[in-house]
Amino acid sequence: CPQCFLRSARARRLLFEDLDVNIVVKDIALADGKKISVTWPDGHASEYEVEWLKKRCFSEEARAEMRGDLFLPERQYWGSDLQLPKIPFEEIMYNDESAYKWLCTLKKVGIVLLTGAATRQGELVKLGHRIGFLRLTFYGPTWQVQDKADANNVAYTTGKLCFHTDYPVLQHPPGVQFLHCIKQTDAGGESEVVDGFHVCNRLKEQSPQAYQILSSTAVDYTDVGVDYCDFAVQCKQRIIDVDSRGQAVRINYNNATRDTIFDIPAEKVRPFYGALKEFVDLLNSAEHKFTYKLKPGDIVTFDNWRVLHGRQSYQSGSEVTRHLEGAYADWDVVMSRLRLLRKRVLNRD
């Protein structure tokens, strides 16, 4: 009904307080076989495309189809057998079909390697424009992963980084992470990734108790320092966030920024550490983890809610021998771009 809907904003303008929640249709008619006309008792009139209305049917089947269409929930799990999906950077930048394929794979598999980017800073800013915009954090719009004096983050050293997700100290950790390899060291510095959702399924089978503990215990995270500006961030997160059906939807785990404060009763501390150990052992098992080494010009793009990543140590020296530029994006922005590309590529709504 045009009185109740603002077409230019595609939004409802009817005030909820003016809606009779017990309203029933007064009259209904099929116009030209493709439109349904509804007259309401208060004189308002609505016209619906038949197909539009059918898609909004309340049956379980119609709803599942719509859900699949809007959110692409399908997952392809992997372990050490991962065939790392690769697409040239240039292709996703200038070809909509490639960009669409990139984002679909990122959603389904959780990781895609873009190859052949320039070996200088700035490529991720371009990538940000391609999808919409990057997520700014206290570490800046993009950030430089390299060995730094007085490192304000353990990533900015040459040390080994065990499996973690980035930034669990934020209430809404970045959904997608980009790491662009500008310079790579000769020995060491290999990357490791593991499918956190796959490992969660394993943990749930192997040790329901551990899964229950990690998906219900609020863990304190902290991050205090100076970078883009000064910051003192604190947050409580469950290491495994689950949906209403108990399925893992986000991993929030970084042992480096886990606080020395731990707000749980004393008797729950040891069971928690036991559960976390089971999870970490599964993450590190040869069966689950995938190791590769970034080459200059590679950009690894991955689901930071699902894929935990780590790095092997390398030799420190007087010169910087390894340099990655990193950036974040929100899943809202990535999924929005995916839907718009799909519409253009498949020429459909």
Add this chain to the structure above:
Amino acid sequence: CPQCFLRSARARRLLFEDLDVNIVVKDIALADGKKISVTWPDGHASEYEVEWLKKRCFSEEARAEMRGDLFLPERQYWGSDLQLPKIPFEEIMYNDESAYKWLCTLKKVGIVLLTGAATRQGELVKLGHRIGFLRLTFYGPTWQVQDKADANNVAYTTGKLCFHTDYPVLQHPPGVQFLHCIKQTDAGGESEVVDGFHVCNRLKEQSPQAYQILSSTAVDYTDVGVDYCDFAVQCKQRIIDVDSRGQAVRINYNNATRDTIFDIPAEKVRPFYGALKEFVDLLNSAEHKFTYKLKPGDIVTFDNWRVLHGRQSYQSGSEVTRHLEGAYADWDVVMSRLRLLRKRVLNRD
């Protein structure tokens, strides 16, 4: 232990896989009455300040105190009797004590009016620098609320806006909202606010069933259009988000962007609308809502997770008679600034 902790990053460097989760202390000693020295069976040694360790006691009292200190959970509820807290804009910009007071009140009451800002665009960018940085969304770093041709949002008309929170279509809606009045119309255009958490408490007493429905039903939101860039955003949110104890922690409600898609079984639709009607009626009751009118130079700052806001309609004309500039910030950024200001003002950690 310096081997296990990177002081410059204030972060744990010990790899979790190297931790014996069943470790027990080998030896313990009190050094100079203020430090506790622990020797571990693997040869590592830790030294703790007594006060530091005491704060991390696992007793319920110590934990509650730490929680209060880190997250300031105290709330002051209000209704139509609200004494709108006011602080001059200049004061919070240049005086740390005033800025600290501003953010504490924003956290506790949910709304603070800053007065006497310049009546031109750009004041919110300054405010963003004061706290750290603003939250960028598809509507841009800041956005202009005024009557627009082909409005891409119902806010950009002269129509009445009923109570809503902004941007529930984002998975993590903006925590704090700033609205800077640059120009105000003579007749109409009054602002309305209501304490959503207070109303939630009322709803829970009055109609536990309605509260249960609104805090468990996932509602579809949608926003499709072009602004900062093109966008097609979709999200499921519960209208009342609750914590593990059932207390409301975030309201996600905007009837304008509620989708025509509604992914719930048919038999739950009418009970849902009934529950929402009860909630909306409470929001609109004279007892709960507070009405005021922004003056040019006013900046209203409020908790977008707690305070629902609305606007009375005003006369449209050929000229723009009312103009607000708006912006968002995340609670992570605001709370971080609050903690840093507190440290400076109270000269403590």
